[in-house]
Amino acid sequence: MTISNAIEFKDVTFTYPESKAPVLKKINFKVKKGSWTALIGHNGSGKSTISKLINGLLLPDKDSGSVITVSxxxxNSENVWDIREKVGIVFQNPDNQFVGATVGDDVAFGLENRGVPRDQMVQTVKKVLSDVGMLDYIDAEPANLSGGQKQRVAIAGILAVEPEIIILDESTSMLDPSGRDQILKIIKRLMSEKNLTILSITHDIDEADMADNVIVLNDGKILAQASPTEIFSQTEMPRQIGLDIPFVDKLIYKLNQLGITIPKDVQTKDELKQYLCQLNSKK
Ligand SMILES: Nc1ncnc2c1ncn2[C@@H]1O[C@H](COP(=O)(O)OP(=O)(O)OP(=O)(O)O)[C@@H](O)[C@H]1O
Ligand SMILES: [Mg+2]
Known part of the structure; x- marks a missing residue:
C-alpha cells in the first residue's frame, strides 16, 4: 500500500505546561505526499507549535485522543527518533542554525552524528552544497555569509540526511526579496528532484500563493484547507480574519464586486490580463 499523506493530524490538542488553555484545539489536517502546503495564520495562532509537534519536539496532550501520523x-515516544530522521526544519533566524566552524563542517554535522564513513560523508557534503549552489563556500566561515546563503547551508544540512519532509518555519522572512526568491526556487527544484514534501509556514502571502494547498490556522483552530485560489479568491474568510491576500486575488475580488464576473479558471495575473483584454475587444 502506498502512503498518500506525508503528515496527518487527527483531533490534535496541545497545551503548554505554562498555558491555561490549549493552544491547539482538536485540529485536523492532511499534507499530501509530494505536495507543497502553506500554513498561514496570525502571530500566536499556533503554527510553530504544529511544526514542533510534527517532529516530536512537543507531544500532544495525554489522553486527548490526538493522533499524529508522519510518513x-x-x-509516539518509541518512534520519535525515526520520525525526526524524516523531517527537517529550517527555522526563521539563519544565525541560530550553525554548529560547525566552516560551511562544510556544518553540513557534515548530522552525518557525523549518524556515524557515516568519512569518504561517503565528504561526497555527500559536496553533493548537497552543490544542490543549493553553495559548493564554492565549503571552507567559508558561516558568520561571513549573507542571510540567504546561511539558509541555503541550513537546507543543505537537512538534505544531507535525506529527509522526506522539509518544514520551512518562516525561513525566508529575514531575507531580502532576491534571497527569498532564490530559496523558493531551490526548494521547488529539490522538491521534484527528491520527491520531497514541503510544509511552508509563512506570513508571505505570495509564498502561500505558490503552494498546492493552503491551511489557514486561527486561534489554534483550522479554518480551512484548500487550494490557494479557493482560499484567496473564492471565500470571504481570509478577509474576515484580517489576513492579507495576493494582489491578483484582491483584483479579482474587486472586479467581481463591481459586477465584472471573472471565471473561476482565471487564476494568475497573466490569465486575468488575457481575460480582461478579450472582454474589452468583444465590446
Ligand atoms: N514555550 C511556550 N510556553 C507557553 N506558551 C507558549 C510557548 N510557545 C508558544 N506559546 C504560546 O502558544 C501560542 C502559539 O504559539 P506559536 O509559536 O505556535 O505561534 P505562531 O503561529 O508560530 O506565531 P508566530 O507567527 O508569531 O511565529 C501563542 O499564544 C504563544 O504565546
Ligand atoms: Mg512561529
Whole structure:
C-alpha cells in the first residue's frame, strides 16, 4: 500500500505546561505526499507549535485522543527518533542554525552524528552544497555569509540526511526579496528532484500563493484547507480574519464586486490580463 499523506493530524490538542488553555484545539489536517502546503495564520495562532509537534519536539496532550501520523507512522515516544530522521526544519533566524566552524563542517554535522564513513560523508557534503549552489563556500566561515546563503547551508544540512519532509518555519522572512526568491526556487527544484514534501509556514502571502494547498490556522483552530485560489479568491474568510491576500486575488475580488464576473479558471495575473483584454475587444 502506498502512503498518500506525508503528515496527518487527527483531533490534535496541545497545551503548554505554562498555558491555561490549549493552544491547539482538536485540529485536523492532511499534507499530501509530494505536495507543497502553506500554513498561514496570525502571530500566536499556533503554527510553530504544529511544526514542533510534527517532529516530536512537543507531544500532544495525554489522553486527548490526538493522533499524529508522519510518513505512515503514528508518532509516539518509541518512534520519535525515526520520525525526526524524516523531517527537517529550517527555522526563521539563519544565525541560530550553525554548529560547525566552516560551511562544510556544518553540513557534515548530522552525518557525523549518524556515524557515516568519512569518504561517503565528504561526497555527500559536496553533493548537497552543490544542490543549493553553495559548493564554492565549503571552507567559508558561516558568520561571513549573507542571510540567504546561511539558509541555503541550513537546507543543505537537512538534505544531507535525506529527509522526506522539509518544514520551512518562516525561513525566508529575514531575507531580502532576491534571497527569498532564490530559496523558493531551490526548494521547488529539490522538491521534484527528491520527491520531497514541503510544509511552508509563512506570513508571505505570495509564498502561500505558490503552494498546492493552503491551511489557514486561527486561534489554534483550522479554518480551512484548500487550494490557494479557493482560499484567496473564492471565500470571504481570509478577509474576515484580517489576513492579507495576493494582489491578483484582491483584483479579482474587486472586479467581481463591481459586477465584472471573472471565471473561476482565471487564476494568475497573466490569465486575468488575457481575460480582461478579450472582454474589452468583444465590446
Ligand atoms: N514555550 C511556550 N510556553 C507557553 N506558551 C507558549 C510557548 N510557545 C508558544 N506559546 C504560546 O502558544 C501560542 C502559539 O504559539 P506559536 O509559536 O505556535 O505561534 P505562531 O503561529 O508560530 O506565531 P508566530 O507567527 O508569531 O511565529 C501563542 O499564544 C504563544 O504565546
Ligand atoms: Mg512561529
Amino acid at each position: 505512515g507512522m503514528n508518532l
